[in-house]
Amino acid sequence: MLLTQDGEARFHKGLFLHVCVRIGVGVYAYKRGMVAGFMAEGAITRGRPTRCKGEIPMLYDEDQLAFEVELKRYAHLEVLLGVLERDKKQMGHLKMGEIYQYQLEQIMDQCLRDMAEIRDYFRQSQGEIIQTVQLAGERLVEYKYKGYRYQVKYLNEFMRVECGEMLKGYMKLKRDGTM
Secondary structure: OEEOOOOOEEEEEOOEEEEEEEEEOOEEEEEEEEOOOOOOOOOOEOOEOOOOOOOOOOOOOHHHHHHHHHHHHHHHHHHHHHHHHHHHHOOOOOOOHHHHHHHHHHHHHHHHHHHHHHHHHHHHOOEEEEEEEEOOOEEEEEEEEOOEEEEEEEEHHHHHHHHHHHHHHHOOOOOOOOO
């Protein structure tokens, strides 16, 4: 357990970072967030909660964690779909380009079906995406969940690796490149 200057007690348990934030004399609020760093602004971002002085921190329920996992998947699928569109346009000069284009179209169709499923999930949940902005080194997604606005940032380098893993999954490849 680590006690910080802000009166926060932090400890790791498995894949989760647990933070107890002091909100009053002897009163602590409990937060749990993923160590991977895709939690929303105002929760646990880069290992430290961001909040205003005197503000009671938000507690995350399992539904919101599931929403954020689907949000991350949706953001990655948007990027993957854009990359596949760009790659498909550049295949015209290849001798077997039509076959490669057909394979890319099949993968793009599956990406679109998955995105439609996630949009259906968003409609049924208590959250919605407000906007997605691509910045120089990161992708910023603003969303609303249960009336509260959040921001989450995905670094481009990590997105590139995760989109590659998603593409391998669509191509039915293992991590080492074999089938």
